[in-house]
Amino acid sequence: LMDPKDLKGILNLAKEKGIIVLSDEIYDRYVYEGNFVSVLSDPDWRDYVIYVNGFSKTFSMTGWRLGYVIARREVIERMSVIALNTFSCTPGFIQRAGVVALKGPREVIEDRIREFKRRRDVIYNLLKSIPGVKVVKPRGAFYIFPNVKEILDRVKLTTEDLALNILKEVKVVTLPGTAFPDRGGEGYLRLSFATNVENIKEGIARIKEYVESILSST
Structure with missing residues (x-):
C-alpha cells in the first residue's frame, strides 16, 4: 500500500507539472492492514487522473475481461474511438454480469x-x-x-x-x-x-x- 503522504506528493507534482496520472487500482479491495486511499480522493482528480479498475480480482471474473475507466470526458471520448476500432465492445451478457456483481451481496x-x-x-x-x-x-x-x-x-x-x-x-x-x-x-x-x-x-x-x-x- 502506498503511504497517503507519498500519494499526495505524487498528485501534487502531477498537478504542478501537468502530468497525467494513470492509476490501476485493481487490488483496492485486497487490503489486510491499513486503509487504501484512491487517487479519486483528490477533489481535483478530473484535471489529471485516469483511473482504471475491473472485475477480475474483486469478483473473480478473470476470464470475462471486463473493466472500466474513470477520466475526463474528452479522454473517455478518445478511448471510445480506439475501443470501437479494436475490440468493438464487451459482449452484452458480460456487461450484465458485471452489473449483477456490483449489485450483489458483499459478504x-x-x-x-x-x-x-x-x-x-x-x-x-x-x-x-x-x-x-x-x-x-x-x-x-x-x-x-x-x-x-x-x-x-x-x-x-x-x-x-x-x-x-x-x-x-x-x-x-x-x-x-x-x-x-x-x-x-x-x-x-x-x-x-x-x-x-x-x-x-x-x-x-x-x-x-x-x-x-x-x-x-x-
Missing part, C-alpha cells in the same frame, strides 16, 4: 478477503522459516516478495537461476524479481498465494527442502 467478497489474509499469514510465516530468506509481510494483493540475496551469495547463483532450479528440482513456480523492468528486483522472488493453504504449505515445504540442500553443500 462473499469480505469472506474471500479474510481467506486471502489467512493465506498471506501462512505463507509469510513459512517463508520466514527458510534459511537465508528475508521477507516483509504484504499488506495487500496476493503476492509476496521474499529477499533471497543471502542464498544467492552463498551458492553463487543469479535470481533467474534460482527460480529455474526451484522449478526443475521441486516443481514449484516462482517468478524472479528481475522479470520486472525495475532492476531493484534482483535478489527477490515473487510468489502468489492465490491458492489454497494446503498447496501453499506443500509448495513452501519443497522450496525450503531445496534451499536447505544447496546451502548444506556450501
Whole structure:
C-alpha cells in the first residue's frame, strides 16, 4: 500500500507539472492492514487522473475481461474511438454480469478477503522459516516478495537461476524479481498465494527442502 503522504506528493507534482496520472487500482479491495486511499480522493482528480479498475480480482471474473475507466470526458471520448476500432465492445451478457456483481451481496467478497489474509499469514510465516530468506509481510494483493540475496551469495547463483532450479528440482513456480523492468528486483522472488493453504504449505515445504540442500553443500 502506498503511504497517503507519498500519494499526495505524487498528485501534487502531477498537478504542478501537468502530468497525467494513470492509476490501476485493481487490488483496492485486497487490503489486510491499513486503509487504501484512491487517487479519486483528490477533489481535483478530473484535471489529471485516469483511473482504471475491473472485475477480475474483486469478483473473480478473470476470464470475462471486463473493466472500466474513470477520466475526463474528452479522454473517455478518445478511448471510445480506439475501443470501437479494436475490440468493438464487451459482449452484452458480460456487461450484465458485471452489473449483477456490483449489485450483489458483499459478504462473499469480505469472506474471500479474510481467506486471502489467512493465506498471506501462512505463507509469510513459512517463508520466514527458510534459511537465508528475508521477507516483509504484504499488506495487500496476493503476492509476496521474499529477499533471497543471502542464498544467492552463498551458492553463487543469479535470481533467474534460482527460480529455474526451484522449478526443475521441486516443481514449484516462482517468478524472479528481475522479470520486472525495475532492476531493484534482483535478489527477490515473487510468489502468489492465490491458492489454497494446503498447496501453499506443500509448495513452501519443497522450496525450503531445496534451499536447505544447496546451502548444506556450501
